[in-house]
Amino acid sequence: MPQNQSLTIKPIEGGKPGKVYYPLHLNTSPVPTPGPGQVLVKVQASALNHRDLFIRQHLYPGISFSAPLLADGYGTVVSPSSSPLYNKPVLVTPSRGWISSPDGPEPIPATETNREEKEWSVIGGSARYSDQGTAQSFIVVPEEEVFPAPGHLTSAEGAALPLAGLTAWRALITKGEAERGQNVLVTGIGGGVALAALQFAVKKGCNVYVTSSSQEKINKALEMGAKGGVLYTEATWEKTLLKQLPKTRPFIDVIVDGSGGDIVAKGIKMLKQGGKIVVYGMTVGPKMEWNMNAVLKNIELRGTSMGSRAEFGDMVKFVDENKIKPVVSRVVSGGLENIQGIDGLFEDLKGGKQFGKLVILVDGEEEGARSPKL
Numbered sequence: 001m002p003q004n005q006s007l008t009i010k011p012i013e014g015g016k017p018g019k020v021y022y023p024l025h026l027n028t029s030p031v032p033t034p035g036p037g038q039v040l041v042k043v044q045a046s047a048l049n050h051r052d053l054f055i056r057q058h059l060y061p062g063i064s065f066s067a068p069l070l071a072d073g074y075g076t077v078v079s080p081s082s083s084p085l086y087n088k089p090v091l092v093t094p095s096r097g098w099i100s101s102p103d104g105p106e107p108i109p110a111t112e113t114n115r116e117e118k119e120w121s122v123i124g125g126s127a128r129y130s131d132q133g134t135a136q137s138f139i140v141v142p143e144e145e146v147f148p149a150p151g152h153l154t155s156a157e158g159a160a161l162p163l164a165g166l167t168a169w170r171a172l173i174t175k176g177e178a179e180r181g182q183n184v185l186v187t188g189i190g191g192g193v194a195l196a197a198l199q200f201a202v203k204k205g206c207n208v209y210v211t212s213s214s215q216e217k218i219n220k221a222l223e224m225g226a227k228g229g230v231l232y233t234e235a236t237w238e239k240t241l242l243k244q245l246p247k248t249r250p251f252i253d254v255i256v257d258g259s260g261g262d263i264v265a266k267g268i269k270m271l272k273q274g275g276k277i278v279v280y281g282m283t284v285g286p287k288m289e290w291n292m293n294a295v296l297k298n299i300e301l302r303g304t305s306m307g308s309r310a311e312f313g314d315m316v317k318f319v320d321e322n323k324i325k326p327v328v329s330r331v332v333s334g335g336l337e338n339i340q341g342i343d344g345l346f347e348d349l350k351g352g353k354q355f356g357k358l359v360i361l362v363d364g365e366e367e368g369a370r371s372p373k374l
Contacts, residue, residue, distance in 0.1 A: 002031055002137070002138075003028050003029065003030065003031065003137070004028070004029050004030060004031045004032065004136055004137045004138045005026060005027065005028055005136060005137045005335070005336045005337070006026075006027045006029070006068040006133070006135060006136035006137070006336070007024050007025070007026060007027075007068060007069050007070075007135035007136070007336050007339075007342070008024075008025050008027060008064075008065060008066060008067065008068060008069060008125070008135075009022035009023070009024065009025065009055065009056055009063070009065055009069065009125065010022055010023045010024070010025040010065070011065050015058060016058070017057070017058040017059055018057060018058070018059055020057065020058050021056055021057060022055075022056045022057075022058070022065075024069075024339050024342060024343065026336060026337060026339060031137075031138050032131075032138060032139075032140045033079075033140070034079055034080060034140045035140075037142060037143055037144075038140050038141065038142055038143060039077045039079065039080070039083050039085060039140070039141060039142075039143050039146060040077070040078050040079040040080075040138055040139075040140050041073070041075040041076065041077055041078070041090060041092060041138065041139050041140075041141060041146060042075050042076050042078045042137065042138055042363065043073050043074070043075040043134055043136060043137060043138065043139060043362045043363065044074055044075045044076065044089075044155040044159075044361070044362060044363045045073070045074045045075075045155040045156050045158065045159035045359055045360065045361050045362055045363075046070045046072055046073050046074075046134040046135050046159055046359070046360045046362055047070065047072035047073075047159040047160050047162075047163075047192075047357045047358060047359045047360070048070065048072075048345055048346065048349055048357070048358045048359075048360075049070075049071060049072065049163050049164070049192065050191075050281075050283070050349065051071070051122060051124075051163075052069055052070060052071075052124065052125065052346070052349075053346060053349050053350060055069065055124075055125040056346065060125075062121070062126055062127045062128055063125055063126070063127065064125055064126055064127040064130050066130060067124070067125050067126055067127065067129070067130040067131070067132070067133050068124065068125070068132070068133030068134070068135045068136040068139075069124050069125045069133050069135040070124045070125075070133055070134045070135040070360075071094035071095070071122050071123050071124040071133070071134060071162065071163050072092075072094060072134055072159050072160065072161070072162045072163050072164075072357075073091070073092040073134030073139065073159060073162070074089065074090070074091055074092075074149060074153075074155045074156075074158030074159040074161075075089070075090060075092070075139070075155075075362075075363075076088065076089055076090070077090055077146065078138075083143060085143070085146060085148065088148060088149075089148070089149040089155075089158065090146040090147060090148060090149055091146065091147050091148075091149050091158055091161060091162055091316060092123075092134055092139065092141055092145065092146055092162065093141075093145045093146070093147070093162065093166075093309055093312050094122060094123060094124075094162040094163040094166060094306065094312075095120060095121060095122045095123060095306055096120070096121060096123060096128075096129050096132065096145065097119050097120035097121060098120045098306075098307070098308045098309060099308060099309050099310065100308050100309065100310035101308060102174055102308070102311075104305075105119070105120030105308075107119065122163070122306065134159075135336060135360070135362075136336070136362075137336070137362060137363070144309070145309070147312065147313060147316050148316075150316065150319055150320035150323075151320075152320075152323050152325070153319075153325065153326075155361070156328050156331050156359045156361065157325050157326050157328060159357075159359050159360075160192065160326035160327070160328050160356065160357035160359055161196075161316075161319065161326045162312070163192070163306065164191075164192030164193045164195070164196045164326070164357065165196045165315050165316075165319065165326065166306050166307040166311060166312050166315055167193045167196075167280050167304075167305075167306050167307065168193045168194075168196035168197040168200055168256070168280075169196070169200060169307060169311055169312075169314065169315035169318070170280075170304050170306065170307035170308075170311050171193070171197060171256050171278045171280045171304045172184070172197050172200055172201055172204075172254070172256055172278070173200070173204075173314075174304070174307065174311060175276070175278045175302045175304045176254040176256060176276055176278045176302075177254070177276070178201055178204060178206050178253070178254050179204070179206070179253075180204060180205030180206065181205060181206070181207070181249075182206050182207070182249075182253035182254060183206070183207045183209065183245060183246075183249055183251065183252050183253050183254075184197075184201045184206045184207065184208050184209070184252070184253065184254045184255075184256065185208075185209045185210070185211070185241070185252045185254070185255045185256070185267075185270065186198050186201070186208060186209070186210050186211075186256045187210070187211045187232070187255065187256070187257045187258065187259060187263065188211065188212065188232075188257075188258050188259055188283075189210035189211065189212045189217050189218065189220075189221045189226075189229065190212055190214065190217045190352070190354065190355045190356075191258065191354075192326070192327075192356065192357045193258055193280060193281075194210070194256070194258060195221075195224075195326070195327045195355075195356055196326065197256045198210065198221060198224060198225070198226060199224065199225075199324050199326075199327075200318065200324070202224070202225035202226075203318070203322045203324065207227045207246070207249075208221075208225065208226045208227060209226060209227055209228045209229060209230075209241060209244065209245075209252070210226050210228075210229040210230075211229065211230055211231070211232040211237065211241075212229065212231065212232065213231060213232060213233050213352075214231075215231060217355055218230070218231070220355055224327075227244070228241070228244035228245075230244070237266070238266045238267075238269045238270050239269075241270060242269070242270060251270065251271060251272040251275070252267070252270040252271050252272070252275060253271075253272060253275055253276070254275065254276045254277075254278065255267050255270075255271065255275070255276070255277045255278065256278050256280070257277060257278065257279050257280070257281075258279070258280050258281035258282075258283060259281065259282065259283045259284045260279060260281070260282030260283065260284045260285060260286075260287075260288040261282075261284035261285065261288060262288075262289065263277060263279070263288065264277060264288060264289055264290055264291065264294055264299070264301065265289060265291070267294075267299065268291075268293050268294050268297055268299060271297065271299055273297055273298055274297075274298045274299070274300065275297075275299055275300070276299075276300045276301075276302055277299065277300070277301050277302065278302045278303075278304055279301065279302070279303055279304070280303075280304050280305065326356070326357060327355065327356030327357065328356050328357050328359055329348070329353075329354035329355050329356035329357060329358055330345065330348060330354065330358055330359070331359045331360075331361060332344065332345055332358075332359070332360050332361065333361045334361075335360075335361070335362055335363065336360070336362060338360075341360075342360055345358040345359075345360070
């Protein structure tokens with residue numbers, strides 16, 4: 001009889017945020033049974049995000065030691081047989097509690113079966129949705145929280161899409177309002193969100209420019225359709241970037257940024273009047289400068305955090321129609337039992353070695369998972 005394996009973090013007594021690094025722990029339990037309005041998904045592949053590293057370092061709020069890790073998942077619906085998605089490959093949405101509002105998560109009202117109002121949260125290692133997380137063999141989810149997977153994707157590519165794709169879509173399209181012919185700057189190329197934003201913007205007909213600390217990563221971005229790129233390790237990289245812009249449009253329309261830091265000070269020098277800076281993360285630090293020059297130039301600073309279920313559906317449809325393949329940096333096979341291999345993926349994440357997503361094949365091997373080849 002099949003069992004459900006799951007990966008959680010193991011507590012360490014006296015562990016302090018930022019200094020602790022919780023080890024991975026493999027659990028075995030009975031396969032869960034879906035209830036009314038739910039489906040059982042057999043997970044084939046899962047993917048890591050920086051959030052998962054922060055959870056192991058206790059740098060993320062509301063973590064759980066019993067909830068399975070990871071928010072990205074690709075699998076097959078195996079129950080109930082009455083579901084229209086039965087026996088079909090699906091993508092699991094990476095969060096719960098945000099249906100369709102473009103402004104932000106709307107509170108989910110209490111019902112007879114759910115007496116408490118549910119709030120938005122990313123799944124995986126989260127105390128708020130403790131049974132959700134894609135680092136497990138089987139996961140029960142509400143039927144509306146799975147979407148048919150685009151047929152051109154491998155399981156590894158499918159697992160690479162949800163969280164990064166949704167975050168990039170909302171940042172670029174909903175908040176950035178990027179349009180064909182505009183100049184878009186995507187900072188920190190190499191991470192999953194930045195690469196998805198690059199791919200989406202190129203397919204939208206934007207002129208995309210990138211930054212990185214690695215010339216090799218910039219070169220790969222150019223192969224993917226970027227028009228130019230600069231090393232942000234240079235003190236005046238914004239001046240170098242301005243020289244790369246076309247004379248007919250010598251400014252940036254939208255910046256999609258995941259680091260924070262001095263992006264406002266740099267962005268003022270590149271953006272048009274009324275240009276937008278969309279920030280989806282602040283890896284440099286929890287604060288950033290805002291000055292009067294940005295006010296006088298009518299710059300808009302827009303924060304964004306992942307996205308709604310409706311935006312997820314729009315993103316998946318766009319990927320399907322344009323046959324976009326998420327970039328996979330490295331794949332580990334051997335299932336969830338291969339803790340040593342999975343720890344290696346976390347080391348890649350910790351060292352910033354990846355160009356694309358880091359994926360675990362939860363169920364078996366998959367030829368061609370390292371795609372697209374760069």
